[in-house]
Amino acid sequence: MIRLTTPITEDQIRQLKVGDEVLLNGRVVLSRDIGHKFMKEQKPEWLKPILENMVIYHCGPVVRKNEDGTWSFVAAGPTTSIREEPYQADVIETYKVRGVIGKGGMGKKTSEGLQKSGAVYLHATGGAGSLLAERVKRVVDVKMLEEFGSPEAFWIIEVEDFPLVVTMDSHGGSLHEIVLAQSQERAKALTS
């Protein structure tokens, strides 16, 4: 088990390999469909210091607004990452992002981006909404809440021992590619 705390250096990222189990600590920034389109098309400057050497989490949380105005995460598992495939590599490069958390894995373009920029794809257990929300210790801030709505906003959170698996590394390795190839082989045998 590898403990990592954000901000993360490129050197730390380059040491990670497919299959490594990671417990992530520190700040994480949530973003999904609207956010990724926005980041690629508008390239807002104000996001750069927030994302540099940080980790993006593909997640649209269930949140509760507390009486004192603060927010709590009630359920916060990953959403399917492949929808961000057209944007991810550019976002990683533009904002110097070191890691992306999601589920289901990503494609070739992202894999090339991970290798070029020095970043990893970290897989979280889909559907484990309560389990992962428990590891969210604090909601630090939220950006574009009005404009994007709560599932799509840039939530900035602090996590503690957030359980992840490296499924795509910065050396071109991808667990998703391996499982896909094996299952396609097996499917051929089943249908021949």
Added chain:
Amino acid sequence: MSECVIPTLTSLEVVASKSVLPGGWKADLSNLKVLDLTLPVTELLRRTTSRLPQDVIDAIVKGRDAEEEGSRAFNTLNDMVRNINLSDGQVTPLCQDTGSIIFWVRHPFGLSQLAARKQIRAAVVQATKNVWLRPNCVESLSGKNSGNNMDPFHEHHPAIHFEEWDKPEIEISVMQKGGGCENVGAQYRLPDATIGAGRDIKGVRKCIIDAVVKAQGQGCSPGILGVAIGGDRVTGYEKSKELILRKLGTANADPKMDAFEKELTNDLNTLGIGPMGYGGNTTVLGVMVEEMYRHPASFYVSISYMCWSSRRGTLTIGTNGEPSFD
């Protein structure tokens, strides 16, 4: 972290004690005009969003126990059981994607569908306020979130299927279907040369295997499949979703289809996709197949994929007016 997590759901008494229904709530089915379904449907949503059906939990545990202890597949299924325990205890959503909300309402003659629709919509708004549901209804092009799960045109969300039947009781089923698993659903038109699927049961089997391979872990495997053979583009998909309401482990009424389902489940679990696509022996928890009639020229195979967090529930208001939840 490789110990077997045991599902420890709260007792039905504890669940009932947290109900939004006042103690002793009863409907008067002899006067359907004044019936208000808002509270019982709110209670149905509270249960469905936080507590998985027992048959689904049993299937996840069975899958976990078939994986090598300490493997990633084993640990992932274990985390799923942990999540099930947490959400039930806290009455919080099992998954942040509380899904599209789909209802099936079966009712006797005399119930106003217009009134029932209003009440069901009010229940969904209330459940969203209570943070049991995430606001999941956005305008397609702008992406603007309506904020309360309501489609302002009263058409598509929540989806409500009404059916009048000749029984005196009212039965309302709900499914919370997440976007990830909805996205990996598929509809094939046979013959399909790209996968070599002809117009027969072998062709149907090819479609199903193809859909599961394409889905990989993206629909949050292990999944539950609803498969409609035939129908048209709309009725086929509609049926395939409804099939997911069936309890896992119950037999298909058609013995031939029952054997087909069992064989398919075994075959799909040899694909090696495993929980969340990490590899493993548990790729699906079950397959439900039904044959429909079709136009001679059209042969559709419609497949709905439900994630492991198969949130479904049924409220029955019996002839004595008492509500029960399953």
